[in-house]
Amino acid sequence: MSRILLGVTGSIAAYKAADLTHRLTKDGHQVDVVLTRSAAEFITPLTLHTLSGRPVYGYNQFTDNYDDVRHITLARDVDIAIIAPATANIIGKLASGLADDHLTTVFTALRNQPRLIAPAMNTYMYENPIVQQNLAKLLATGFELIEPTEALLACGDIGKGALPPVETIVQRIYARL
Numbered sequence: 001m002s003r004i005l006l007g008v009t010g011s012i013a014a015y016k017a018a019d020l021t022h023r024l025t026k027d028g029h030q031v032d033v034v035l036t037r038s039a040a041e042f043i044t045p046l047t048l049h050t051l052s053g054r055p056v057y058g059y060n061q062f063t064d065n066y067d068d069v070r071h072i073t074l075a076r077d078v079d080i081a082i083i084a085p086a087t088a089n090i091i092g093k094l095a096s097g098l099a100d101d102h103l104t105t106v107f108t109a110l111r112n113q114p115r116l117i118a119p120a121m122n123t124y125m126y127e128n129p130i131v132q133q134n135l136a137k138l139l140a141t142g143f144e145l146i147e148p149t150e151a152l153l154a155c156g157d158i159g160k161g162a163l164p165p166v167e168t169i170v171q172r173i174y175a176r177l
């Protein structure tokens with residue numbers, strides 16, 4: 001059993017985080033999900049809580065009562081951390097060292113655990129030079145990229161930017177555990 005931290009951000013692909021959570025949990029792993037406020041508009045905390053059987057963190061960072069400083073203990077106690085899907089926004093925030101919500105604070109507090117990032121966005125967003133610079137910065141500091149695939153995207157464009165199939169993401173996680 002491994003302890004997996006799954007960060008979910010506000011991409012239309014956030015619904016796939018439910019399958020990912022389900023698959024990892026069924027395989028016997030402990031999955032702690034951290035949502036951004038935007039992600040909670042796309043996928044409910046209740047769904048992810050039910051599938052993981054664990055508390056879901058994020059939008060309620062300052063109102064939930066824990067007997068520890070949860071963003072630090074979460075970051076300390078996981079074997080691997082992944083953000084899937086990752087928005088252009090979260091890539092920019094992490095690349096800038098911003099820590100203004102639960103997901104960014106947990107990722108900023110990670111120790112030496114492996115960390116993966118699976119961007120999902122419109123092709124033009126993904127190819128935007130600033131997004132690419134931010135991504136390169138993350139890769140240079142230890143993140144591993146799960147490359148988006150080419151597909152007919154939710155916006156109607158065809159191109160690179162889709163979250164890869166859940167199985168691909170699962171295999172990338174297992175390869176690093």
Ligand SMILES: Cc1cc2nc3c(=O)[nH]c(=O)nc-3n(C[C@H](O)[C@H](O)[C@H](O)COP(=O)(O)O)c2cc1C
Nearest residue numbers: 009010011012013036038039087088089090120121
């Ligand atoms: C319908 C809809 C779909 C979106 N899909 C994406 C997406 O796939 N990728 C992305 O980077 N941003 C997407 N966005 C924009 C993000 O939700 C927005 O940048 C948000 O602030 C991200 O917040 P977060 O990074 O804290 O989750 C979408 C917005 C809407 C309204």
